[in-house]
Amino acid sequence: MTYEKFNQFLVELKRLQDAEKEFNVALKKFAGQFSFYDMGWHEQLTVNILREVFDDTGTFPIGEWLARCCDELQKFNQGRRHRKARITVGCNMRPGAMRKEQYEAMGTAGFRFILYGLESANQETLERINKGQQPRDIVSSVKW
16 A cells, blocks of 8 residues: 555544544434433444555555654544554564564554564474565564
8 A cells, every 4th residue: 555545544533534524513412302321322423434454465664654654643543542542553564574663663653553474483494485574573573
């Protein structure tokens, strides 16, 4: 996915979530006319359009793309994280691909989790399956 397409996705998502808020307000006003509103059931009468995205394309892009993505997500989420964020993100990542600062930027932006493919911590096995990794890459990635 290109940065531009991702940014278009965020714009459309904001539009949908704004419409969702309006719909939920109207729904709760309507529900308030009935006795079940007083019993607390109105909380079940909301519609959630999209709250979480998981990128399953293999390995999430890093470098400049990741920096721009985190900046845009942080603006979109208005600095809120995890359950308070407008949208959270999960992705796959290759061990050893990022630095601590990049993990921190992802956390601030609203990334909720990262999945790693940890095939082995044995160097001989990693060479045999042609992973191009060292066991220390795995250790440093999961340490934070």
